[in-house]
Amino acid sequence: MLYFSNLKIFSVLAVIIITLLFAVPNFFGKDQLETFPNFFPKQQVNLGLDLQGGSHLLLEVDTEEIIKERVENLNADVRRVLKKNNLNYSNFKVSNESLKFIVEGFNSEIQKEISELSMSNSQNILTMGDQTNLIITQEENTVQINFTEEFIKQSVSNAVAQSLEIVRRRIDELGTREPSIQRQGSSRIIIQLPGIDDPDRIKSLLGQTAKLTFQLVDTSVNFDPFNPSKAPIGSEILASDADEEFKYIVKKRIMVGGENLVDAQPGFDPQTNEPIVSFRFDRIGATKFGRVTQQNVGKPFAIVLDNKVISAPVIREAILGGSGQISGGFDSEEANDLAILLRAGALPAPLIILEERSVGPDLGADSIEAGQFAAIIGFIAVIIFMIFVYRYFGLLADIALIINLFMVLGVLSLFQATLTLPGIAGIILTIGMAVDANVLIFERVKEEIRNGSNMMNAVENGYKRALSTILDANITTLIAAIILFFMASGPVRGFSITLAIGIFTSVFTAFTFTRLLISLNAKRLKPNFVGLSKNA
Amino acid sequence: MLNISGTQINFLKVRVITFILSAILIFLSIGAFFVNGLNFGIDFKGGTLIEIETSQEIEISGLRDNLNTLELGDVQVQEFGSSKNLLIRVEQQLGGDQVQQDVVQIVKDSLGSYLSTDINFRRTEVVGPKVSGELIQSGAIAILVAVFAMLVYIWFRFEWQFSLGAVLALVHDVILTIGVFCITQLEFNLPIIAAILTIVGYSMNDTVVVYDRVRENLRKYRSKEITDLLNLSINDTLSRTIVTSVTTLLALLSLFIFGGEVIKGFTFAMIWGVIVGTYSSIFVAAPLLRYLDVKREWNTTSAVDSTR
Numbered sequence: 001m002l003y004f005s006n007l008k009i010f011s012v013l014a015v016i017i018i019t020l021l022f023a024v025p026n027f028f029g030k031d032q033l034e035t036f037p038n039f040f041p042k043q044q045v046n047l048g049l050d051l052q053g054g055s056h057l058l059l060e061v062d063t064e065e066i067i068k069e070r071v072e073n074l075n076a077d078v079r080r081v082l083k084k085n086n087l088n089y090s091n092f093k094v095s096n097e098s099l100k101f102i103v104e105g106f107n108s109e110i111q112k113e114i115s116e117l118s119m120s121n122s123q124n125i126l127t128m129g130d131q132t133n134l135i136i137t138q139e140e141n142t143v144q145i146n147f148t149e150e151f152i153k154q155s156v157s158n159a160v161a162q163s164l165e166i167v168r169r170r171i172d173e174l175g176t177r178e179p180s181i182q183r184q185g186s187s188r189i190i191i192q193l194p195g196i197d198d199p200d201r202i203k204s205l206l207g208q209t210a211k212l213t214f215q216l217v218d219t220s221v222n223f224d225p226f227n228p229s230k231a232p233i234g235s236e237i238l239a240s241d242a243d244e245e246f247k248y249i250v251k252k253r254i255m256v257g258g259e260n261l262v263d264a265q266p267g268f269d270p271q272t273n274e275p276i277v278s279f280r281f282d283r284i285g286a287t288k289f290g291r292v293t294q295q296n297v298g299k300p301f302a303i304v305l306d307n308k309v310i311s312a313p314v315i316r317e318a319i320l321g322g323s324g325q326i327s328g329g330f331d332s333e334e335a336n337d338l339a340i341l342l343r344a345g346a347l348p349a350p351l352i353i354l355e356e357r358s359v360g361p362d363l364g365a366d367s368i369e370a371g372q373f374a375a376i377i378g379f380i381a382v383i384i385f386m387i388f389v390y391r392y393f394g395l396l397a398d399i400a401l402i403i404n405l406f407m408v409l410g411v412l413s414l415f416q417a418t419l420t421l422p423g424i425a426g427i428i429l430t431i432g433m434a435v436d437a438n439v440l441i442f443e444r445v446k447e448e449i450r451n452g453s454n455m456m457n458a459v460e461n462g463y464k465r466a467l468s469t470i471l472d473a474n475i476t477t478l479i480a481a482i483i484l485f486f487m488a489s490g491p492v493r494g495f496s497i498t499l500a501i502g503i504f505t506s507v508f509t510a511f512t513f514t515r516l517l518i519s520l521n522a523k524r525l526k527p528n529f530v531g532l533s534k535n536a
Numbered sequence: 537m538l539n540i541s542g543t544q545i546n547f548l549k550v551r552v553i554t555f556i557l558s559a560i561l562i563f564l565s566i567g568a569f570f571v572n573g574l575n576f577g578i579d580f581k582g583g584t585l586i587e588i589e590t591s592q593e594i595e596i597s598g599l600r601d602n603l604n605t606l607e608l609g610d611v612q613v614q615e616f617g618s619s620k621n622l623l624i625r626v627e628q629q630l631g632g633d634q635v636q637q638d639v640v641q642i643v644k645d646s647l648g649s650y651l652s653t654d655i656n657f658r659r660t661e662v663v664g665p666k667v668s669g670e671l672i673q674s675g676a677i678a679i680l681v682a683v684f685a686m687l688v689y690i691w692f693r694f695e696w697q698f699s700l701g702a703v704l705a706l707v708h709d710v711i712l713t714i715g716v717f718c719i720t721q722l723e724f725n726l727p728i729i730a731a732i733l734t735i736v737g738y739s740m741n742d743t744v745v746v747y748d749r750v751r752e753n754l755r756k757y758r759s760k761e762i763t764d765l766l767n768l769s770i771n772d773t774l775s776r777t778i779v780t781s782v783t784t785l786l787a788l789l790s791l792f793i794f795g796g797e798v799i800k801g802f803t804f805a806m807i808w809g810v811i812v813g814t815y816s817s818i819f820v821a822a823p824l825l826r827y828l829d830v831k832r833e834w835n836t837t838s839a840v841d842s843t844r
Contacts, residue, residue: 050798058667060633197657203637352633356640356662363587363658363798370796378790382783389779422727425791425799429734429806432787433741436780440745443776469748472693473741479685480737484730487678492730499734 004519012512016403019505023410045412048420050491051368053361054194058354059167059206061187065349066159067097067152074134075099077117078145085110098146106143111136114145159348160187167191167351169344170205189351190489197360201337209306209350210341212258214289215250217300217312223249241308242329248309250302255292260285264342266335269327275335278325279342286322294318303328305338357490371424378428379405386435390442391528396517397438400509404434407505408498417501420494430502436473437510441466455525459518463511470507478503543771547818548763548826554819558708565715572718577725578661580675582628582668584639587659590651593619602650606642617797621658633664675729679710682736690740694747697828702743705821709739709812716808727802735809738784742777742817749773750825754832762826770822781814 004012022041025033033042049056075094082089082103087110089103115132133151137144147155160183167189168181180192193199218235228237228247240246264279281289293301293315302312303326310328330338383401386394408427412419445462453461481503484496518525578585596613599622603611609627616623626643629635640660647655663671683706691699713732717724749769757765785807792803 060666197660200641207637352664353637353662354633354664355667356637356660358660360656360658362589362656367796367798370794371791374791374794377794378787381786381790385779385783385786421796421799422730422802425795425802425806428787428791428795429784432784433738433780435783436741436776439776439779439783443773443779446775447772469745472744472748476686476689476740476744477734477737479689480682480733480740483678483682483685484733487674487681488726488730492726495727495730495734 004516009516012516015508016407016513019407019410019414020403021410022414023406026409026413041413043413043416045409046416046418047364047368048418048423048491048494049192049194049357049364050359050421051364051419051424052194053197053359053364054192055196055199055202055356055358056490057191057193057199057203057206057356058184059189059191059351060354061156061160061163061189061348062350062352063156063159063187064096066156067147069349070147070152070155071097071099074118074145074147078114081110081114081117085113097152098144100142100144102141103143104141106138106141111138156187160189162348163351164189166345166347167206170340171202173340173344174202174205176202188354195361197358199356199358203353203356205337205341206351207353208341209347210258210344211306211346212261212342213304214255214257215253215302215304216255216292216296217302218249218251219299221249238302238304238307238309241305241310248302248312250304250309255301256281256285256289258342258346260288261342264339266332266339267325268332269325272327274327275330275332276325276327277330277335277339277342279323281322283322286320289322289324290318290320294320367421367424371421371428375424375428375431379431382431382435386438390439393438393442393445393518396514397435397442399517400438400514401431401434403513404502404505404509405431407509408501411501411505412498417497418494419498420491422491423494423498426495426498427502430499430506433477434502434506434509437466437470437507438514440470440473441510441514456522459522459525463515467511470510474503474507543774544767545771545774546767547770548767548823551819551823551826554823558816558820561715562708562711565711565718568715568718572721574714574718574724575721576672577723578625578628578663578668579726580668580672580724582636582663582665584626584636584643584663585659585661586624586626586640586643586657587616588622588624588647589656589658590620590622591654594622594651594653596622599647599650603643603646606646608639608642611643621797628665628668633666636662636664671726675726678729679732679736682733683707683710686736686740690744690747694751695831697825697830698747698751701821701824701828702740702747704824705743705816706736706739708816708820709735709809712812713805713809717805722801722804725801727799728805731802731805731809734806735813738810739813739816742780742813743821745776746770746773746817746822747825750822750830754830758832762830766822766825770818774818777814777817781810784810 022043024040025036025042025044028036030044033044036042071094078099078101079089079092085105087103087105089101092101093099114136115134118134119132133148135146135148137146164181164183171179171181171191171193176193177195179194180190182190184190191202193202196202218232221229221232221235223229225246225248228249231237231249234253235249235251237247237249240248260281262280262282262285264277267276267278268274269276297315297317300312300314303310310326326338379401383398386397386401388394390397405427408430411417441462444466445458448458448461449455478500481496481500485493485500488496596615600611600613603613603624603626608629611627612623612625614623614625615621624643626639629639640662644657683703686706687699687703690702710732713735716722717728746769749772750766753760753765753769753772757768760768788803788807788810792800792807795803
């Protein structure tokens with residue numbers, strides 16, 4: 001076990017030197033790294049949000065809302081088809097996921113018509129070929145219509161994917177530094193925002209669905225804004241965005257929606273100097289808007305955002321150019337945010353914030369400093385203790401420990417793993433535990449010597465006998481680290497990473513590097529080198 | 537020169553005492569669990585945590601009274617490391633995930649108007665009811681899975697008697713660690729689960745080293761009385777057990793003293809776990825083998841032969 005071929009020596013040293021090279025960039029500033037030659041690794045350890053400061057948000061797409069909306073649309077489609085075919089229906093019930101009604105004369109023809117209408121209306125949701133998205137069951141005159149499970153699943157999945165894209169656009173618009181936006185599980189989104197410790201603005205941007213519509217104000221009824229009567233069929237009562245108490249009555253039919261916008265920019269009204277958002281429609285939007293405004297000159301229309309009326313200007317003349325502006329008593333930041341929301345598009349469903357963790361830059365810096373200091377002290381303590389117990393061999397183990405520490409840093413940089421505060425704790429724990437492999441070996445060596453072996457054989461057998469123990473002992477810790485990795489997220493996950501890396505590097509250095517050092521000195525070894533007194 | 541080699545301590549002789557001691561500690565832990573319960577942090581209970589740093593010292597009780605008038609339920613204020621660092625905890629609000637988000641703004645506004653000093657918001661954490669429920673569940677599952685994985689691994693590498701002994705020692709360590717958190721009422725949060733999992737790994741590591749030696753000695757001394765053989769094995773590995781525990785504790789102590797407030801609870805759990813884990817390897821796991829009827833006829837061609 002003590003013999004090393006030149007090739008082996010070379011590969012051991014090569015592995016160590018390469019990993020160490022990857023650790024080097026961490027000791028230099030970004031500017032200094034620029035001056036390094038190209039072949040030199042430049043990746044530094046990725047600091048977790050708890051160390052560099054930043055904000056972590058966990059959001060969930062409100063999937064119930066999506067299903068509700070789909071059922072709502074289906075409801076309208078079905079009624080339209082029934083009406084068109086002059087069928088009288090009764091007991092119409094809309095539940096969470098299905099429609100149920102009693103009707104006479106419902107036949108396969110009508111069934112087909114409903115299916116086709118529903119399919120064409122959900123074209124943008126999914127492409128399932130000719131497969132229907134409805135299950136229609138009929139028992140005598142009672143008809144029940146459900147969406148297929150597949151359709152519901154795909155609707156939700158699409159909505160989440162779409163939300164992810166819109167969240168990304170909204171955050172990008174704010175010019176945040178290296179945000180990370182990822183999907184988690186079926187309906188969640190994780191957002192990591194380095195350098196942002198007060199995510200209020202982002203939270204408020206994400207808290208709005210930003211569904212913009214232009215709807216005509218219903219002027220057919222007399223209406224007191226502070227004490228609204230019931231809205232006639234086809235109209236609805238909406239509150240003003242500025243004053244919850246002030247109501248509008250608007251037609252349900254949407255003239256144009258936010259999906260037809262191509263641009264929105266904040267600005268100032270040249271006459272009043274009030275902050276505004278100016279927007280531009282696409283071709284379809286411009287045509288629609290032009291037609292409606294032409295037909296309704298002199299009447300007011302409402303600009304509605306998330307079911308609240310921002311403003312309700314009177315149409316002075318037909319707006320044919322496809323652009324316009326919204327003014328609603330905003331300040332310039334509000335105008336700016338609204339423009340961002342309109343440019344990024346509406347969310348298909350509301351987002352719910354499940355978790356927020358924000359760390360200010362000071363605390364992060366303090367944690368790094370405290371962690372480094374603790375590591376250095378712990379390190380020195382372990383080094384002294386090992387020399388005290390194992391003398392010369394202890395010194396060798398200490399050299400391996402130093403190498404080991406830099407290897408952990410190198411591997412972290414190489415794989416761009418994230419270092420967190422618990423991760424630093426993991427490294428410090430590794431300092432304590434990394435010597436274990438060497439301790440096991442040295443104890444065996446001592447034992448062999450006590451049993452009468454000469455030094456060379458003792459070392460030889462010490463390594464041989466300790467091997468299976470070392471593997472067993474480290475695999476148990478590795479199992480714990482792996483379970484932790486899969487169960488945890490964020491900072492705690494960083495701990496499992498450093499712990500696992502530490503296990504690998506410490507076993508590796510014990511079996512290659514320390515052994516190599518010992519073998520190079522093999523001829524000169526004496527029992528007291530391993531901490532045994534000469535008469536032991 | 538430190539020399540713990542070649543000891544001949546009769547560990548098995550005191551096994552009745554240590555078993556009783558362990559039984560009492562387990563009993564106390566379980567009792568404390570039901571009487572005091574764990575002091576769950578917001579990771580598991582939900583709610584809001586805000587750490588602030590102020591430019592002047594703050595009178596805590598006044599601030600606490602002020603925050604408790606906000607109708608946010610129970611608001612705790614405590615010093616965190618220094619008198620200018622405060623930790624404010626607001627309990628979870630009724631009404632689902634959405635409502636929790638308002639708390640931060642309310643508290644921030646109130647702090648701004650109540651305190652006349654500069655306030656630096658060092659940390660803000662809001663955990664809603666959905667996530668906290670999941671975290672506690674996945675934490676418990678992780679510990680159970682880890683213990684089970686150890687059971688299977690040791691069974692695979694040794695035989696069932698060893699596996700049972702090791703896992704009993706492991707459960708002993710986990711119960712005592714949870715117990716110390718019930719008794720001290722230190723905050724129990726996500727990093728503590730990480731600490732317990734590491735303790736599971738560490739304690740098993742320690743136990744495996746002793747067991748490995750037991751197995752080796754079982755092959756070597758086929759007719760040796762089991763009690764003597766266990767004693768011999770513990771003594772053989774004692775030096776290693778102590779050296780590794782000391783180096784680990786040295787590193788952890790340094791982290792506990794200098795590593796900052798945020799991970800104090802985590803380091804405390806680890807230190808406790810290393811002490812308990814070391815104790816249990818020597819005084820619980822190894823002596824248990826005496827009662828578990830270990831196999832004496834080891835097949836020397838077995839794949840796990842370490843004497844080859």
